[in-house]
Amino acid sequence: MLLLGPSRFGSLPPVTRFLLVACFGFWLAGLFAPHFINGWFGLIPAMVMKGELWRLVTYVFPHGGIFHLIFNCFLIWTLGGMMEGGMGSVRYGRLLFWCALAAAFLTVAVTPSSRIPVIGASGAVFGMLGAFAALNPDAVVRLYFLFPMSARALVILLAVVELAMSLSGSNPGIAGTAHLGGLAAGWLIARPPGFLTRFAEAVRPDPKPPFDPQAELDRLLDKISSSGMESLTRRERETLERLSRERGGRA
Structure with a gap:
């Protein structure tokens, strides 16, 4: 069973520390200038549609209240710190970046004309x-529940709850679409082999085999033997001369 508990702040890996400091700093600034912080850094779909693309990332840092901040920071500190330690800071940072971006894109796609700021790291956390x-x-987790469940079951439950809340509009203060976008992105990116992995393999061109000088020289000599020197292209002749010089001989 996975029991999550906070480590000492100084022992946390760098991405986790940065997120915690940034979220707390933006929340603190929001206490004194909430309209400025949310208005300039929050995810406002209508403004994103007008070209203010920085909002697709900066919305992660402001938070709407102390409990919103505590919930996200607790998971970033505990589960996030553990994952970064296992994955490495670069991979973990990329994971959170793409999850936050997916959450933002889904929110903008669903409500492109909305002028209500969406704030918080919940999309990345999901x-x-x-x-x-x-x-x-x-993995068996006991996180905000009184009974244990597998990590797979927890994610399915979260997805169902967030989807139901998004469709019903029962809690307009919570950006369910952002949660769903982040949750789906994290699952698809990390799931081995995963849809995204298979898609990348399908569209990625086949890598060129490493250049083998001897094999190339043999191919050119075979071509000369069968079709004559005039059958070589200009590039093939240059390659033949270069390979011959490197081997100190003549073809």
Whole structure:
């Protein structure tokens, strides 16, 4: 069973520390200038549609209240710190970035004309949960629940709850679409082999085999033997001369 508990702040890996400091700093600034912080850094779909693309990332840092901040920072500190320690800071940072971006894109796609700011790291945090469940589907967790469940079951439950809330509009103060976007992105990015992995393999061109000088020289000599020197292209002749010089002989 996975029991999450906070480590000492000084022992946390760098991405986790940065997120905690940034979220707390923006929340603190928001106490004194909430309209400025939310208005300039929050995810406002209508403003994103007008070209203010920085909002697709900066919305992660401001938070709407102390409990919103505590919930996200607790998971970033505990589960996030553990995942960064296992994945490495670069991979973990990329994971959170793409999850936050996916959460933002889905929010803008669903409500492109909205002028209500969406703020908070919940999209990235839900992506982190999705990635953890994809990598450790059978891990047993006891997190905000009185009974244990597998990580896979927890993510499915979260997805169902967020989808129901988004469709019903029962809690307009919570950006369910952002949660769903982050959760799905984290699951798809981390799930081995995963849809995104298969898609990348399908569209990625086949890598060129490493250049083998001897094999290339043999091919050119065979071509000369069968079709004559005039059958070589200009590039093939240059290659033949270069390979011959490197081997100190003549073809």
